[in-house]
Amino acid sequence: MIREAKVKDVDAIVNLINIFAQKGIMLGVSKAYVYEHIRNYIVVEADGKIVGCGALRVHWADMAEVRSLAVDPAYHKNGRGARIVTHLLHMAEEIGVEKVFALTMQVGFFKKLGFKEIKKEELPYKIWKDCINCPKYPNFCDEEAVIINLKDFKKEV
Numbered sequence: 001m002i003r004e005a006k007v008k009d010v011d012a013i014v015n016l017i018n019i020f021a022q023k024g025i026m027l028g029v030s031k032a033y034v035y036e037h038i039r040n041y042i043v044v045e046a047d048g049k050i051v052g053c054g055a056l057r058v059h060w061a062d063m064a065e066v067r068s069l070a071v072d073p074a075y076h077k078n079g080r081g082a083r084i085v086t087h088l089l090h091m092a093e094e095i096g097v098e099k100v101f102a103l104t105m106q107v108g109f110f111k112k113l114g115f116k117e118i119k120k121e122e123l124p125y126k127i128w129k130d131c132i133n134c135p136k137y138p139n140f141c142d143e144e145a146v147i148i149n150l151k152d153f154k155k156e157v
Contacts, residue, residue: 005041012050054084101147115146
């Protein structure tokens, strides 16, 4: 079941994201950050617990970002990540965003969902403000940029 996150989910969201942050494959989050941005998050519940999450962050009138996409390793390979992204794309569409991007090490995953690979430099400068919190900043970023025009997303569904 996918639903909007609630404040009671914050600990589970933080723990889930930080599993991957400790492995260096995702930027970590604090409880304070998640509380401040709780309305951006959705969660997936299974077996009575939060097993996945993701967030949609609007950057400008025409562009939003899929962020904090994480699925408990015990629940991988069941399509939960794809369902989270699809749900976030529908949310973006509902609010009138035209394009959605992600910075990721899992380019193939996003390409299967209709995203196209682009150069990070093609993204607006303002999206890099969170990079200063990354331990890989400024010289070791290994994330790739992907983007989807929601007109194309409608064709993919």
